[in-house]
Amino acid sequence: MIRTTPFHPRTSALNETGLWQHWSGHLAASRYQSSDKLEYFAVRNAAGIFDTSPLYKYRIAGRDAERFLSGMLARDIRQCPPGHAHYTTWLDERGFVLEDGVIQHRSVGEYLLTSAEPNFAWFADRVGRMAVSVEEVSLGIGALAVQGPRSRDLLARLVPDTAALPFFGITTGSIGGRPVTVSRTGYTGDLGYEVWVETPDALAVWDALWDALDGRGVLPYGMAALYMLRIEAGLMLLGVDFDSSRFAFNDAHRSTPLELGWRWMFKGLAEDDRPFIGRRALEREIAERTSRWNMVGLVVDWQDYDRVYSAAGLIPPKDHRPIHEDWMVYDDERRRVGYAASTMYSPVLQRHVALARVRPDLGRPGTRLFLEFTVDHHYEQVAAHVARLPLYNPQRKTA
Amino acid sequence: MDRYDAIIIGGGHNGLVNGAYLARGGLKTLILERRHLVGGAAITEELRPGFSFTTFSYALSLLRPQIIHELELPRHGFLPLLMSTRFAPGADGDHLLFTRDHDENLREIIRHSPHDADAYEQYGHDLDRVCQAIKPLLDMAPPDIFSDDPEELVALASLGSRLRSLDRRTLHNAVRLLTGSAADFVDDYFDSELLKGWLASSSIIGSKVGPRSQGSGLVLLFHSLGEHDGEFGTWAFHKGGNGGFTQVLARAAQAFGAEIRLEAPVERVLTRDGEATGVALADGTEIAADVVVSALDPRRTFLELVDPRELPDDLVEDIRRLKFQGVSSKVNFALDGLPAHPELGARADIYRGFVNIGPSIDYLERAYDAAKYGRYSEEPYIDCAIQSTIDPDMAPPGRHVLSCFVQYTPYRLREGDWDIEREPMADRVQATLERFFPGFGDLVLQREVQTPLDIERTLGLSEGNIFAGEFLAPQMFFFRPAPGWSQYRTPLAGYYQCGSGTHPGGCVMGAPGRNAAHQILKDRGTPIG
Numbered sequence: 025m026i027r028t029t030p031f032h033p034r035t036s037a038l039n040e041t042g043l044w045q046h047w048s049g050h051l052a053a054s055r056y057q058s059s060d061k062l063e064y065f066a067v068r069n070a071a072g073i074f075d076t077s078p079l080y081k082y083r084i085a086g087r088d089a090e091r092f093l094s095g096m097l098a099r100d101i102r103q104c105p106p107g108h109a110h111y112t113t114w115l116d117e118r119g120f121v122l123e124d125g126v127i128q129h130r131s132v133g134e135y136l137l138t139s140a141e142p143n144f145a146w147f148a149d150r151v152g153r154m155a156v157s158v159e160e161v162s163l164g165i166g167a168l169a170v171q172g173p174r175s176r177d178l179l180a181r182l183v184p185d186t187a188a189l190p191f192f193g194i195t196t197g198s199i200g201g202r203p204v205t206v207s208r209t210g211y212t213g214d215l216g217y218e219v220w221v222e223t224p225d226a227l228a229v230w231d232a233l234w235d236a237l238d239g240r241g242v243l244p245y246g247m248a249a250l251y252m253l254r255i256e257a258g259l260m261l262l263g264v265d266f267d268s269s270r271f272a273f274n275d276a277h278r279s280t281p282l283e284l285g286w287r288w289m290f291k292g293l294a295e296d297d298r299p300f301i302g303r304r305a306l307e308r309e310i311a312e313r314t315s316r317w318n319m320v321g322l323v324v325d326w327q328d329y330d331r332v333y334s335a336a337g338l339i340p341p342k343d344h345r346p347i348h349e350d351w352m353v354y355d356d357e358r359r360r361v362g363y364a365a366s367t368m369y370s371p372v373l374q375r376h377v378a379l380a381r382v383r384p385d386l387g388r389p390g391t392r393l394f395l396e397f398t399v400d401h402h403y404e405q406v407a408a409h410v411a412r413l414p415l416y417n418p419q420r421k422t423a
Numbered sequence: 424m425d426r427y428d429a430i431i432i433g434g435g436h437n438g439l440v441n442g443a444y445l446a447r448g449g450l451k452t453l454i455l456e457r458r459h460l461v462g463g464a465a466i467t468e469e470l471r472p473g474f475s476f477t478t479f480s481y482a483l484s485l486l487r488p489q490i491i492h493e494l495e496l497p498r499h500g501f502l503p504l505l506m507s508t509r510f511a512p513g514a515d516g517d518h519l520l521f522t523r524d525h526d527e528n529l530r531e532i533i534r535h536s537p538h539d540a541d542a543y544e545q546y547g548h549d550l551d552r553v554c555q556a557i558k559p560l561l562d563m564a565p566p567d568i569f570s571d572d573p574e575e576l577v578a579l580a581s582l583g584s585r586l587r588s589l590d591r592r593t594l595h596n597a598v599r600l601l602t603g604s605a606a607d608f609v610d611d612y613f614d615s616e617l618l619k620g621w622l623a624s625s626s627i628i629g630s631k632v633g634p635r636s637q638g639s640g641l642v643l644l645f646h647s648l649g650e651h652d653g654e655f656g657t658w659a660f661h662k663g664g665n666g667g668f669t670q671v672l673a674r675a676a677q678a679f680g681a682e683i684r685l686e687a688p689v690e691r692v693l694t695r696d697g698e699a700t701g702v703a704l705a706d707g708t709e710i711a712a713d714v715v716v717s718a719l720d721p722r723r724t725f726l727e728l729v730d731p732r733e734l735p736d737d738l739v740e741d742i743r744r745l746k747f748q749g750v751s752s753k754v755n756f757a758l759d760g761l762p763a764h765p766e767l768g769a770r771a772d773i774y775r776g777f778v779n780i781g782p783s784i785d786y787l788e789r790a791y792d793a794a795k796y797g798r799y800s801e802e803p804y805i806d807c808a809i810q811s812t813i814d815p816d817m818a819p820p821g822r823h824v825l826s827c828f829v830q831y832t833p834y835r836l837r838e839g840d841w842d843i844e845r846e847p848m849a850d851r852v853q854a855t856l857e858r859f860f861p862g863f864g865d866l867v868l869q870r871e872v873q874t875p876l877d878i879e880r881t882l883g884l885s886e887g888n889i890f891a892g893e894f895l896a897p898q899m900f901f902f903r904p905a906p907g908w909s910q911y912r913t914p915l916a917g918y919y920q921c922g923s924g925t926h927p928g929g930c931v932m933g934a935p936g937r938n939a940a941h942q943i944l945k946d947r948g949t950p951i952g
């Protein structure tokens with residue numbers, strides 16, 4: 025049976041469409057009213073609220089928690105003091121990505137790791153003799169994302185510390201008289217926060233939060249809007265932009281963190297002596313430059329796009345709904361040099377954009393490439409240029 | 424004396440677009456604006472703390488998409504916000520409410536008339552085809568049909584072959600729209616009076632025509648030529664209103680190197696031997712330039728900024744004959760809450776887009792009758808927009824701003840004048856809103872009224888015509904603003920025109936500004952890439 029989240033009694037009352045999808049075994053609203061794009065704009069222009077409870081959540085704690093995690097996670101967790109969070113990844117020995125997730129350092133020696141798929145065994149089975157407990161707390165914690173330019177001011181009225189919280193900082197407070205943790209994290213690439221609550225407190229927190237948000241331009245947003253936001257934000261989606269190496273049948277379905285554009289996670293690698301799973305492979309990949317791909321943004325040339333449709337007598341579509349299909353990418357000599365797995369028309373950028381993997385030597389911003397899709401059941405190749413990720417990166421996100 | 428390659432007179436959106444393109448084309452460019460802010464008819468003003476009013480123009484659709492890209496507007500904050508509903512209240516609580524779910528809308532139509540559902544699809548398709556055929560004409564200077572220049576003949580021929588390539592039905596629909604009445608056109612598709620009134624409402628905007636007047640079809644077609652994110656005929660609210668949009672344009676123009684000077688009214692264009700040499704400001708300052716562009720309306724461009732004696736007689740006569748006849752007013756409200764509809768209540772979602780007070784063709788036509796005899800309508804047509812439901816930054820929490828575009832309010836009143844009739848007219852508007860939303864009056868915190876006279880005084884749009892020259896067939900395309908002068912040039916070398924009085928016309932469209940810049944750069948031998 026499909027589960028519902030702790031906020032379901034409230035979200036289901038708001039969902040006017042009856043449209044739900046399944047996410048990690050839970051019902052998740054696809055959109056709350058007739059327009060996913062309206063919900064998207066609420067996040068980009070005011071604020072939106074999103075029930076992100078279906079994430080997997082693990083409490084990792086104990087005297088050796090930091091030591092344990094610094095061997096398990098590829099990004100150096102020792103650089104994440106209490107009160108901070110990291111976007112991180114964990115690898116297999118060949119240096120391929122198993123998954124990504126956000127880890128919160130809640131108090132000394134106590135962490136909360138979130139991930140899209142189950143990872144309990146991967147972590148618990150590697151504890152060995154260290155003083156660490158790994159606890160599955162997925163159902164015990166509900167989470168709400170409050171994202172958008174107004175999110176800070178609105179949340180700070182309830183949790184004052186939010187006002188000064190740095191990007192990827194975490195703090196605690198209370199909403200509706202119930203304890204909450206607030207992290208400055210999210211999946212939208214905008215200014216935004218996530219509120220973490222104990223499941224029994226969920227409805228009380230929702231009600232107090234909703235009272236503070238309602239009538240202030242805030243809309244609940246569903247999965248459809250989320251998928252738009254995350255593409256502009258350059259945030260990868262498991263199962264779309266990459267797969268877990270753990271269950272891949274061949275290397276074509278595997279990616280290294282460098283191939284996914286996460287080189288920034290390893291800035292201090294040379295200075296840190298931490299042994300972690302995948303380290304040697306990662307070092308070899310860096311030294312020998314064996315990455316197969318470069319994850320980039322593509323921005324489609326609007327004139328060329330209009331040209332192919334107009335030539336076919338069609339009105340060039342500008343559909344904001346993301347397409348999660350492999351579209352081939354070509355170079356100037358029309359050789360295949362990569363593929364895009366997430367494509368959409370971006371309302372804030374006013375362009376068709378894509379998250380694409382291209383040959384590593386073609387990753388320089390401005391490089392001219394071609395994206396292939398069908399028009400009238402024929403393949404067409406349309407000019408595009410490489411752009412840095414995130415495609416949309418407002419100052420307020422980190423300011 | 425200061426010296427520029429190009430001076431633009433008027434910092435409305437067309438002046439800004441033109442200046443941005445000229446600067447982008449490498450010209451040292453100066454934009455001179457009379458008022459304390461740029462934007463012209465597209466401005467947003469905080470008339471009450473926390474409440475942003477779109478004083479005049481209020482929604483965006485016709486803006487040519489090329490401009491967004493070529494001027495890199497998204498980098499400067501371009502943000503057209505989707506309107507997710509459209510609402511047409513009828514008599515006695517009846518209504519049509521459209522959402523973004525097309526099938527839901529068809530069901531809503533069927534509630535009024537089973538016949539009209541697929542008719543609505545046919546109507547939309549037919550209109551899209553005509554728009555698709557016509558849109559390319561918006562982005563070029565109309566060919567000069569009076570010229571023997573081979574280049575013009577080629578342009579004319581290619582126009583002819585474009586028309587010939589259209590299928591019969593599309594061409595016929597185009598002619599029906601360009602020459603006929605909107606009432607006849609929508610009658611061919613629909614039964615529902617409410618739906619017909621709604622659709623025909625865009626046939627009267629800014630124009631002294633009723634839906635049954637021949638020529639209203641053209642106005643309807645013009646208002647369908649826009650798009651939002653590729654959806655033809657769809658409108659958006661820009662972040663911060665249309666004034667938010669012109670601020671974006673100003674930043675873009677400056678980023679390309681254009682200079683903007685505020686509170687710098689131009690008195691006249693300086694000329695020598697039939698050539699423009701610069702401008703003189705009201706305070707006597709003279710600034711020299713090779714190119715002078717008027718972004719004002721044709722009366723100002725030809726009869727005020729230059730001495731008409733320097734121009735050919737027939738041109739002067741044509742400009743004098745140009746019809747302006749403004750009939751539109753704005754009444755803007757600050758509201759204490761959302762109005763309540765008798766059936767649907769004060770639901771926010773019904774107000775996330777235009778609310779159309781024009782429940783039948785009869786209603787619109789009756790409103791027009793008054794204008795024929797120099798009176799304002801007892802029960803006016805009103806295009807309402809509560810923009811704060813889409814952009815909450817425009818009003819404090821729980822409060823709202825309501826923009827009302829009102830017709831008919833003829834510039835020339837038979838009795839009284841607008842300084843006397845301003846508030847009584849706004850009372851009619853408020854009474855009409857009260858009828859559709861009982862209790863409306865109790866919500867009003869503040870009211871701002873802009874009559875055609877105010878529009879003329881504040882912006883310099885002659886007779887308050889919102890398009891700087893009416894949308895009448897003899898004032899369009901080859902003939903806008905005057906036969907032989909539709910290519911943005913004037914008889915004075917170096918003196919150009921780029922306001923809404925030039926092709927294609929008014930609305931926040933930018934096409935006149937852009938097309939004129941092309942012409943100017945082409946004449947200087949440095950066409951835009």
Ligand SMILES: Cc1cc2nc3c(=O)[nH]c(=O)nc-3n(C[C@H](O)[C@H](O)[C@H](O)COP(=O)(O)OP(=O)(O)OC[C@H]3O[C@@H](n4cnc5c(N)ncnc54)[C@H](O)[C@@H]3O)c2cc1C
Pocket residue numbers: 432433434435436437438455456457458461462463464465478479480481482483484485687688689690718719751752753828878881882883884888889890891921922923924928929930931932
């Ligand atoms: C009430 C109203 C509502 C409208 N609603 C819409 C709408 O919702 N959507 C839409 O697309 N269109 C709308 N329109 C039409 C549209 O706003 C106009 O067609 C368009 O903005 C005109 O732009 P422009 O640059 O050609 O001229 P203007 O905006 O008129 O700009 C002319 C500028 O020149 C300045 N100026 C005048 N004289 C001088 C001088 N001597 N020296 C220096 N500067 C001078 C003026 O101050 C002004 O800033 C509306 C218009 C009005 C009046």
